[in-house]
Amino acid sequence: MSTTVESPILVESFLSDRLGICANVRALPDREEHELLVVDVPTGDVVITRVLPNKELAVAAAKDLTEMGD
Numbered sequence: 001m002s003t004t005v006e007s008p009i010l011v012e013s014f015l016s017d018r019l020g021i022c023a024n025v026r027a028l029p030d031r032e033e034h035e036l037l038v039v040d041v042p043t044g045d046v047v048i049t050r051v052l053p054n055k056e057l058a059v060a061a062a063k064d065l066t067e068m069g070d
Contacts, residue, residue, distance in 0.1 A: 023062035
């Protein structure tokens with residue numbers, strides 16, 4: 001028996017050189033919800049992971065996080 005697992009698909013990515021973070025939005029397979037991942041660029045560590053109800057909210061949150069302090 002073979003089980004296929006679909007991976008999340010990258011939808012948007014925002015980078016803040018000043019803050020040293022990258023905020024990625026991924027579509028979750030077979031769900032309306034989207035995942036927001038914030039990565040510390042120098043280390044590659046995921047520092048924030050959140051599932052948001054839809055793409056629009058996830059993209060807005062990612063954009064806001066990377067534009068903080070501009």
